């Protein structure tokens with residue numbers, strides 16, 4: 160099946176993809192019993208997670224608690240999830256606030272460790288951090304070596320281009336023509352999508368996902384194909400740019416936190432997420448960055 164056909168057949172999914180953050184779609188109604196805000200202490204979370212996994216050995220969760228620090232890997236180049244503010248040198252965004260809230264629930268400090276899309280998984284496997292956050296997509300390559308939390312949102316790839324070119328780049332077939340210049344940030348799912356689907360058009364790699372949109376405005380590239388959530392935000396930040404069809408993306412993917420293969424840590428993170436959804440904490444963070 161061609162991407163074009165798949166795109167058409169996914170129309171019924173578009174209403175879901177429009178606002179597919181966790182809680183609104185993925186979990187639907189979370190059992191009310193989970194909403195006991197004052198019960199989120201580390202002293203009770205760790206043993207219950209260990210018991211339900213059947214694990215008796217040490218977990219990364221124990222290491223985080225005894226170190227008093229949760230080390231969080233993030234790229235800092237992907238609004239609205241993770242952004243390294245050059246003025247303050249502080250990370251900000253949805254996933255940054257969620258990581259801070261996890262640290263608070265565990266009673267530990269949060270230390271952010273900068274990484275890149277290409278080194279996100281190797282740095283996790285090398286033990287440079289305990290969790291990676293910031294709009295991370297669930298992929299088989301990552302699942303082969305690591306674990307993911309429950310999904311945070313659904314999304315998919317869609318073009319963003321100068322508004323005057325919007326009609327030119329509706330389908331992958333429209334884009335994949337000699338002379339078209341597609342720009343991608345390296346090492347993540349955008350480059351992977353481009354290499355798998357674009358053969359006749361030119362693929363230009365731009366190392367910085369923050370300044371990549373200025374390249375399109377400056378006429379150095381014709382378009383980017385990226386996550387619909389990013390196109391929705393970037394068209395607001397750059398009025399010259401238009402997301403092509405963010406409600407009907409070319410493919411389907413999920414965002415989640417990336418974790419080492421440590422089931423106790425994963426269970427704690429998932430239970431914390433369910434609680435954050437049930438209490439409204441999760442939605443409050445999303446609204447802070449997207450409203």
Ligand SMILES: O=C(O)C(=O)Cc1ccccc1
Pocket residue numbers: 236237276294295296297344346347348349368385386389
């Ligand atoms: O590799 C991933 O998980 C990504 O989602 C990469 C990415 C980075 C920046 C914008 C869109 C996707």
